[in-house]
Amino acid sequence: MMAYRMSGFFKSRGFRTPWHLRVLYLSTFLLRTAFGALLLLIASYVPYETNYEALLNVAIIAVPYPLAEMVTANYFGLLSDRIGRKAVIVAGTTLAAVVVTLYTLSNNVWYLAAMHGIHGIGAAATVAPAIAMIADHSACNDRGRQMGWFDYSTFLGYIIGAVVGGFMIDYTGPIAGFVIVAVLLGASATMLQLMVKREKPVVRGAAMDGFQALRKVFKVREIRLMFPIWLIIATVLGLAITYLPRILLSEDVSGSTIGIMFGAAGIALGLLQPFWGKVSDIIGRIPVMAYGVFSMLGIVVMALFFSEYAFEMTDEGIDFKLIGMIPLGIFGLGAGAFVPAALAMMADSSDEESYGSTMGLYSFALGFGAFIAEGLGLGIILASGAADEGEAAPTWLLYLAAALIGMAVLMMVWFFLAKVVVKKLAAIRNVQR
Numbered sequence: 001m002m003a004y005r006m007s008g009f010f011k012s013r014g015f016r017t018p019w020h021l022r023v024l025y026l027s028t029f030l031l032r033t034a035f036g037a038l039l040l041l042i043a044s045y046v047p048y049e050t051n052y053e054a055l056l057n058v059a060i061i062a063v064p065y066p067l068a069e070m071v072t073a074n075y076f077g078l079l080s081d082r083i084g085r086k087a088v089i090v091a092g093t094t095l096a097a098v099v100v101t102l103y104t105l106s107n108n109v110w111y112l113a114a115m116h117g118i119h120g121i122g123a124a125a126t127v128a129p130a131i132a133m134i135a136d137h138s139a140c141n142d143r144g145r146q147m148g149w150f151d152y153s154t155f156l157g158y159i160i161g162a163v164v165g166g167f168m169i170d171y172t173g174p175i176a177g178f179v180i181v182a183v184l185l186g187a188s189a190t191m192l193q194l195m196v197k198r199e200k201p202v203v204r205g206a207a208m209d210g211f212q213a214l215r216k217v218f219k220v221r222e223i224r225l226m227f228p229i230w231l232i233i234a235t236v237l238g239l240a241i242t243y244l245p246r247i248l249l250s251e252d253v254s255g256s257t258i259g260i261m262f263g264a265a266g267i268a269l270g271l272l273q274p275f276w277g278k279v280s281d282i283i284g285r286i287p288v289m290a291y292g293v294f295s296m297l298g299i300v301v302m303a304l305f306f307s308e309y310a311f312e313m314t315d316e317g318i319d320f321k322l323i324g325m326i327p328l329g330i331f332g333l334g335a336g337a338f339v340p341a342a343l344a345m346m347a348d349s350s351d352e353e354s355y356g357s358t359m360g361l362y363s364f365a366l367g368f369g370a371f372i373a374e375g376l377g378l379g380i381i382l383a384s385g386a387a388d389e390g391e392a393a394p395t396w397l398l399y400l401a402a403a404l405i406g407m408a409v410l411m412m413v414w415f416f417l418a419k420v421v422v423k424k425l426a427a428i429r430n431v432q433r
Contacts (some may be wrong), residue, residue, distance in 0.1 A: 018137045021146060023195045024130060025153040025353055030188035031093055031126060034181040037099065037168065039241055040258060042116075042183070045174040055243065059378040062242045064117030066370030069124040075160045077128030077326050085133040086196050090189045092125025097185035103178045135347040141281055143347055144288075148277025148340035155273065155336070166258045172370075180363055220349045225415040226342060227365060229293065232408040233338065234369025236296070236401045242370075243397060264368045277340030286343040287414045292338025293405075293412045298331035343411020369429045376400060 017025075046061060068193050080088045099119045103112065124249035131150065138146040168177035280288040359370045 007306070017146065017149065020137050020196055020370050021134060021149070023192060024133055025149055027089075027188045027192040028095075028130060028150065029153040029157045029160075029189070030184050032157025032182040033161040033164065034096075034100070034157075034160065034188070035123070036157055037177060037181050037184075038161075038167035039163030040162060040169055041177045042103075043172045044169045045103070046109065046112070047107055055381050056378075058242065059374060059381055060109055061112045061116050063371065063374040063378065064113050065120035065123070065164045066119075066238065066368070066374060066415075068120030070115045070155045070371055071366045072121050073124040073128055076125040077132065080129035085129040086192060087131040089126050089133075090193050092122045093185055093189035093192070094122075094126070095119075096122035097189065099179050100182040101184060104175045114393070118297035131343060131347075140348065142278075144277035144279075144281040144285070144340055144344035145274050147343040147347070148274035151277070151336070151339045151343070152273035152416045153173055157298070162258070163260060165360070166260065170256050223346055225411075226289075226345065229289075229408045229411050229415075230342060230405045232366045232411075233293075233296065234365050235373045236300075236369075236404050238373030239377055239397055239401055242374060243394075273336050273340050276337040277344060279337075280341035280344055285348070288337045288341035289345070290412050290417055291334055291365045292336065292341070294406050295331045295334030295337065297405045297409050299328065299335060300398075300405050302328050302331065304398050315360050 042061060045059055046054060046057040048057055076088055096119055099115050099122060102115055106112070131147070134150055135143065136148050144354065162182075165177065168174070168180065169217070172180075276288055277293070378399060380400065383396075
């Protein structure tokens with residue numbers, strides 16, 4: 001209801017969403033619903049004898065996905081510049097549907113790791129071209145809002161997917177769940193193929209390989225400085241998405257409860273995405289990005305040092321406490337501010353003929369960050385396992401997330417906010433003179 005009212009508010013003020021983008025958002029929602037369900041299904045599908053072995057197997061399976069996405073992301077963005085967005089997105093989604101179906105053949109850890117790597121290639125083919133399509137069809141003074149709608153459809157998909165995946169763990173089992181997910185992916189590809197009849201003409205830029213395009217993108221100062229912050233955020237998200245479901249399952253939390261928890265967190269992150277994007281259109285990208293990073297720091301600090309005020313693990317499950325959930329929810333609403341503002345800034349700073357390769361950087365950052373997360377997580381799990389069968393791993397992972405977000409805050413202050421403050425002070429001095 002809130003999203004509908006927000007849409008009407010902007011429409012009445014002359015901001016309209018093109019038909020191509022509406023179809024893209026709906027297709028993206030189905031795509032991310034499938035991926036969100038997979039996060040929980042794979043965690044329950046892996047074989048294990050101890051909780052430590054379960055966490056280790058999840059890490060082994062997880063690593064190839066972001067590695068494959070990182071390596072191929074920029075290529076698919078560049079390819080979409082040459083042949084069009086729709087064809088690349090449909091091909092990637094179809095590949096993902098086939099791979100998810102193949103998950104049902106075996107739960108061997110190394111087989112799943114190989115399939116997950118191929119799945120990462122399909123994911124890389126969907127992200128950069130989709131964001132480039134938004135840049136193609138949105139005006140610069142409405143681009144932040146459109147990026148917000150994309151991010152909103154992404155998070156809403158993860159929300160619904162996590163809830164559905166949690167219930168499928170309890171009521172259908174992972175194999176039936178994989179089949180349902182494959183059907184959702186097929187529906188996403190079919191919808192985009194049939195309903196998007198026309199695309200903006202492809203701009204034939206100079207021929208260059210993926211790394212040349214990536215170097216060109218990095219010549220833009222704002223993108224170059226923003227990238228390490230985005231990389232850190234992607235790493236923290238990778239840690240949470242990969243390991244949290246398995247940790248909660250090890251604590252005997254039901255799949256349904258985990259799904260609802262992910263859903264609540266996703267609502268907090270995604271509910272105001274179009275709003276934050278539009279705010280960045282009005283007041284600028286950097287203040288909104290900074291607000292998002294500081295909100296993420298608040299979430300990690302709450303979870304690390306004040307978690308007893310928000311929730312408590314009991315024999316019956318999780319007991320939530322209102323006194324701690326209120327500030328956690330407030331921080332969660334602000335945590336969604338970074339992505340739409342950052343995406344819009346990337347499009348603002350890019351040439352039209354390079355939208356695909358520029359947005360490939362976003363997918364590259366997601367893949368690279370997730371790869372770092374899986375690698376660090378695997379190292380922490382192995383190190384903690386030698387001491388106490390992995391019981392300390394969840395705490396160590398949380399401290400790692402806190403350190404990474406702290407670094408992102410320092411970078412945001414040093415790279416962007418400090419320069420703004422210095423300019424303001426210099427302007428005040430000039431006026432006084």
